Amino acid sequence: MSFQSVWLPAAFAIVVTAAVHAEEKATVSTQDLRAKTDYCKTCHGVAGQGFRGSFPMPRLAGQQPEYLENQLQAFVERRRTNPVMFNVAHVLSPAMLKALAEEFRDLNPKPLGGAPKDHLAEGKTIYLEGAGANIPPCASCHGPDAKGTDAFPRLAGQLHDYIIRKLTNWDKERGQDKANPDTSAIMQPIAHDLSEAQIKAVAAYLSYLE
Ligand code: HEC
Ligand code: HEC
Incomplete structure (x- = not known):
């Protein structure tokens, strides 16, 4: 390699x-x-x-x-x-x-930060309320404070550039064994329906949550 x-x-x-x-x-x-x-x-x-x-x-x-x-x-x-x-x-x-x-x-460091701050309010709205008919509130699965539970990941404090890459490339990276669908299938339609601008806004919002 x-x-x-x-x-x-x-x-x-x-x-x-x-x-x-x-x-x-x-x-x-x-x-x-x-x-x-x-x-x-x-x-x-x-x-x-x-x-x-x-x-x-x-x-x-x-x-x-x-x-x-x-x-x-x-x-x-x-x-x-x-x-x-x-x-x-x-x-x-x-x-x-x-x-x-x-x-x-058990680790709890401060978020790394570094995301642009001009669309944080829009990101918060998407996270808590969803957007349109196809985007449910992220909070309904990832929790109101984005700490996750069980198979639903914590998103609070995650690097915004990592989140952007994951949501943009979902279909190419997750659930690659089509015969055995896994938990990534729950997230697939949501990642698919988010626009680029929505992804950037919600990723920036999440990256600053402690
Ligand atoms: C119906 C439940 C549900 C909703 C609603 C939901 N998610 Fe998820 N999300 C999941 C699950 C389950 C996973 C874990 C997928 C896996 O196991 O691969 C996940 C994974 C993710 C990941 C990957 C995390 C990582 O560390 O790689 C991101 C990013 C994400 N969700 C963002 C969002 C955003 C943003 C929204 C709102 C627009 C949202 N999710 C709404 C269930 C949901
Ligand atoms: C050489 C660098 C490197 C090392 C060492 C490494 N990782 Fe990773 N890890 C990565 C990269 C890069 C990603 C992101 C993969 C992607 O973009 O999907 C990742 C992703 C992950 C993820 C998925 C996170 C998420 O939110 O979905 C987990 C879990 C993880 N690593 C755990 C570990 C553990 C545990 C170890 C030590 C045993 C480890 N990694 C060592 C580079 C590394």
Whole structure:
């Protein structure tokens, strides 16, 4: 993978070795969990707050454990396409997956910010009230404060540029195993019907929520 050679190849090799090791055990040691969490943070930010590199690395802090586990599983099964996260996730044992999801749930850094502020009010209206016949209030599933529940992800404090990319590319990245529809199908028609301007407004609004 060309990506690996760009992304800290030495660190990657060490972590892959550690992960293979962890998989042999039924539970996860504090030491292995720490090593793995540190590795995730090289991309997702030291407090899981997200990071802007050549493209946005999503915030994981405060994320719903069920959603986080679902996505790691989706990367492994290639229902969700992303070459970086396939490599990261397919070496994780079920016990490690669960432990990581709990680790990130408990982090609560300030949002990274950086979104334009000129359409925040419009974004808030879309989020709380929806828009037209086809766009239901986002809050009805993601919660009034955008913290999510269970399989419904937290969106509060998420990088606006990450949200824009996900909503724009939904059909190409999520639910890629057409024979086995997953939770991404719930979001598909909504992502499809949002206009570019609506996506930008709601993404900016969400990115500042604590
Ligand atoms: C080399 C960089 C890199 C490393 C290391 C990395 N990630 Fe990621 N991760 C990414 C990128 C890039 C994305 C965004 C993928 C996309 O755009 O769909 C992502 C996405 C995710 C998502 C989906 C988030 C969402 O909101 O849907 C989860 C969950 C995740 N990573 C967990 C982890 C965990 C846990 C680790 C450590 C075991 C980890 N990542 C390590 C780069 C990385
Ligand atoms: C009917 C319930 C429902 C509604 C309404 C809804 N969503 Fe979602 N949304 C979901 C589910 C479920 C997921 C997780 C999909 C998956 O598992 O891949 C999701 C995922 C997302 C994601 C991807 C998060 C990530 O970290 O990758 C974004 C962004 C998002 N929704 C934004 C919105 C916005 C903006 C609105 C309002 C315009 C909205 N959603 C309305 C159910 C809903």
